[in-house]
Amino acid sequence: MKPAFSRNALAVCLTVTLATTACAHSxxxxxxxxxxxxxxxxxxxxFTEGLFYEDGYLxxxxxxxxxxxxRKVKLETGEVVQRRDTPAGYFGEGIIASGQRILQLSWxxxxxxxxxxxxxxxxxxxxxxxxGWAMTRDADHIYMxxxxxxxxxxxxxxxxxTGSISVTANGEPLQQINELExxxxxxxxxxxxxxxIAQIDPxxxxxxxxxxxxxxxxxxxxxxxxxxxLNGIAYDAARDRLFVTGKRWGAxxxxxxxx
Numbered sequence: 001m002k003p004a005f006s007r008n009a010l011a012v013c014l015t016v017t018l019a020t021t022a023c024a025h026s027x028x029x030x031x032x033x034x035x036x037x038x039x040x041x042x043x044x045x046x047f048t049e050g051l052f053y054e055d056g057y058l059x060x061x062x063x064x065x066x067x068x069x070x071r072k073v074k075l076e077t078g079e080v081v082q083r084r085d086t087p088a089g090y091f092g093e094g095i096i097a098s099g100q101r102i103l104q105l106s107w108x109x110x111x112x113x114x115x116x117x118x119x120x121x122x123x124x125x126x127x128x129x130x131x132g133w134a135m136t137r138d139a140d141h142i143y144m145x146x147x148x149x150x151x152x153x154x155x156x157x158x159x160x161x162t163g164s165i166s167v168t169a170n171g172e173p174l175q176q177i178n179e180l181e182x183x184x185x186x187x188x189x190x191x192x193x194x195x196x197i198a199q200i201d202p203x204x205x206x207x208x209x210x211x212x213x214x215x216x217x218x219x220x221x222x223x224x225x226x227x228x229x230l231n232g233i234a235y236d237a238a239r240d241r242l243f244v245t246g247k248r249w250g251a252x253x254x255x256x257x258x259x
Contacts (some may be wrong), residue, residue: 001195002171009208010114013193014047014119014137018224021028023201028077028170029207029209029210030142030171030208030209030210030259031209031210031211031212032078032199032211032212032257033212033257034212034213034216034255034256034257035213035256035258036216036253036254037241037253037254037255037257038253038256039252039253040076040077040243040250040251040253040254041076041077041078041244041250041251041253042078042249042251042252043080043248043249044071044248044255045067045173046213046247046248047063047067047068047232047245047247048060048062048063048064048091048179048245048246048247048248048249049061049062049063049093049094049095049134050096050104050105050134050135050179050230050232051095051146051179051181051232051233051234051243051245052095052096052136052181052234052235053234053235053241053243054077054096054097054235056075056076057073057074057081058072058073058074058075058232058234058243058252059071059073059095059097059102060073060095060232061092061095061104061105061200062087062092063091063093063095063107064091064092065089065090065091068085068086068090068092068185069083069084069085069086069092069259070083070086070092070102070104070209071084071113071119072120073088074092074187075243075252079143082092082119082174084120084121086104086106087113087114087122089109090107090108090109090111091107091108091109092104092105092107093105093106093107093132093133093134094132094133094135094144094179094180095135096136096137097117097137098137098142098156098159099156099225100116100117100118100119100198101113101114101115101116101117101123101124102114102116102117102120103115103142103159105132105134105135105144106212107131107132107133108126110127110129110130110131110132111126111127112125112126112127112128112132112159113125114126114159115233123167124248126159128144128159128161129258130145130146130148131146131257132144132146133145133147133179134178134179134180134190135154135176136181136182137138137156137182138182138202140156141153141154141155141156141160142154142155142156143165143187143202144182144247145177145179145180145189145190147175147176147177147178148177149166149167149168149173149174149175149177150164150165150166150167150204151165151167151177151187151200152164153165153196165200166203167186167189167198167200167205167206167207167208168205169198169205172205174191174198176191176192177190177191177192177198178190178192178231179187179231179232179233179234180233181198181204181234183221183235185201185202186200186208187200187201187202187235188211188233188235189198190232190233192227192228192229192231193226194230195212195216195217195218195230196210196211196212196213196214197210197211197213197230197233198205201256211257213230216230216244216253216255217229217230217246220246220249220250221250222246222247222249227247228246228247228249228250229246229247230244230246230247231246231247232244232245232246232247232252237243241254242255242256242257243253243255
């Protein structure tokens with residue numbers, strides 16, 4: 001979710017989120033611990049909205065209306081080797097690659113921007129109803145979140161919606177689904193303003209596990225705990241490496257899940 005909310009609206013939203021999450025985090029869904037394997041530098045000014053790993057680099061989308069953009073980053077050093085600003089007046093959101101294109105969402109404007117993956121040149125745009133929050137993909141589909149319990153399924157060539165997944169945890173709709181990542185047949189999802197990552201079965205929409213990252217979140221030195229939250233998941237399938245970060249965090253963490 002985004003910092004444009006008023007504090008009253010944010011408080012109401014947070015109350016609803018925590019209430020739903022509390023119901024969802026019963027003992028019927030396993031909670032997995034994590035361990036930090038490696039720590040990499042991350043730009044502490046980057047308001048991370050989208051993240052994926054490909055060909056040795058992190059690709060990151062940053063948000064807010066000022067400073068929004070798409071960037072290619074060296075994992076080991078945090079160096080931004082390529083960057084493109086989001087068109088003025090748009091709040092940058094999640095990104096995904098499809099072939100030689102990168103699609104970046106915007107928050108409330110219902111516009112997605114298509115960039116050439118090699119040059120980051122803006123080549124086209126799409127429109128979609130509602131809000132845009134985050135994306136991930138498997139070999140055949142793109143999955144898009146919009147803050148609701150419904151994950152949209154998009155065609156990777158046309159970006160048109162072809163289906164949807166209704167996400168539930170213990171039978172309750174899971175609200176505030178944010179950044180997504182496809183990991184070994186499951187969709188991993190940040191739940192906005194919580195310290196947990198949901199592991200979602202895309203066939204049923206059921207949350208089948210949680211990763212509890214409370215200690216990692218509490219260890220961050222951030223200026224705005226309400227907004228500088230856990231958000232950003234990337235997976236290196238070739239080397240089976242999972243990375244997480246947050247908005248304005250000073251590090252990207254490679255983590256192992258389970259004992």
